[in-house]
Amino acid sequence: MEILLFGITREIVGQNQLTVPTQDRPETVGKLKEWLAQQYPALQKLSSLAVAVDSEYADDAQPLPSGAEVALIPPVSGG
């Protein structure tokens, strides 16, 4: 599973995309967040961290179907 990264999450991870190994594949947004917190503790220091599934904000209960486009959304600061 590939996760798109932007802004500070790209800098924390050190690449534009993150691959979640098949054996760790999270079933929900909430499980993905738990996995990320373990792998990259610096993500927990952010003011907030949202996950987008197919370009929509997703809550923790939302499943992560294979083939979905998943992205991390750190605090936005446009405008």
Next chain:
Amino acid sequence: MHISIVDQIDLNEAYQQLQSDSAGGVNLFVGTVRDHAQGKQVTKLVFEAYVPMALKQMEKIALQAQQQWPLEGLVMQHAVGEKQIGEPVVVIGTSSAHRDASFAACRFLIDELKKTVPIWKKEYYQDNSVWVNAHP
């Protein structure tokens, strides 16, 4: 409605897109690069967007504005890439028969854009740089 993520803001284009024979008022809000933040001198900004999602979120906000106010025209342009002091980075435009709707909708659109649209700004100072809003 005209919604875009661009390399360069085009104010003339935005104004043309807002003109309408039935509109008696046109509002344009232009967000620009300020030379200071939190008491430090800013040297430049760099913007990054998750483009497909940003466009989708901007469209949602625009639809809400259209439902709330009788608008003739609506423009949202946001720039990405490196921007120098004084350069425009976002333009929000609205037009309506009477000015009240344009003023209110324009304010709503920029306020909502700042809350939900996945665009990020990195502020560069003389000695370091930070992603704005990233940390508490």
